[in-house]
Amino acid sequence: MNICVFCSAADLDDRYVVPARQFAELIGKGGHALVWGGSDTGLMKVMADGVRxxxxxxxxxxxxxxxxxxxxxxxxxxxxxxxxxxKAQLLARADAIVVMVGGTGTLDEATEMLELRKHGLHTKPVVLLNTAGFYDGLKEQFLRMEAEGFLPLPLAELVFFAEDGVGALAYLEEKAGIQG
Structure with a gap:
């Protein structure tokens, strides 16, 4: 499976780096490919080094x-x-999408992938990897959007929130098995 990972190119604290490295190793050991922004810095480098x-x-x-x-x-x-x-190339080469911690660029990538999925322009599973509760606020906002009728489909069909890399990969492998 080609797993597109959106994440920060910034150098970050170990509370983000250690789980990223563990997730990268799971991807590589699982025989999957990392499709990513190609940077040699920050979490992007951690992911690439770990998968490799x-x-x-x-x-x-x-x-x-x-x-x-x-x-x-x-x-x-x-x-x-x-x-x-x-972003179009990342989506085209991916079988699944994982959004890890990041800044405005990562958030832009995440919302575009979710908007395209919402409109049926792709059916690839999307996971928000909520390392150290990073996306708790965004999850709360999405739940409000769902409750107040802003989402045309259930939130659970749009995105899966995973607390760790093991949960993220298990979800993706399950979805790939159903779709494949």
């Missing part, structure tokens, strides 16, 4: 203005002209 170290494949999708920071050890590295093309 556990025997997994790396498919990077970078963008021209960030190509100088592209991960050198990827099996494949695509450089797009802009962020919109990058």
């Amino acid at each position: 170290g556990a025997g997994g494949k790396l498919i990077g999708i970078s963008v021209e203005f960030l190509a100088h920071a592209a991960y050198e050890g990827a099996d494949e590295m695509v450089v797009t002209k802009d962020l919109a093309e990058r």
Whole structure:
């Protein structure tokens, strides 16, 4: 399975780095490929190193203005002209999507993937990996959106909130088994 992971390129505290490394190792040991933003910094690098170290494949999708920071050890590295093309390529190459901790770029990627799923433009499972409660506030907001009628489908059909990498991967493997 090609698992697209959206996450930060920033250097972060161990409360985020350690679970990211563990999740990356699960991806690699499971024989899955990481499809990611292709960066050689922050959590993106942690994910790539972890997947590579556990025997997994790396498919990077970078963008021209960030190509100088592209991960050198990827099996494949695509450089797009802009962020919109990058997101389209990430989605096209993924069988599933996991959103990890990140800033505005990660949030932008997450909401676009959810909006496309909401409208039926993709049916790939989407997981928000809620490391250290990072997405508790967003989960609360989504529950309010659902309760007040802003979502045209149940939240559980739109996104799965996982508390750890084991739960995220188990959900994705179950969904892949049903769909595949």
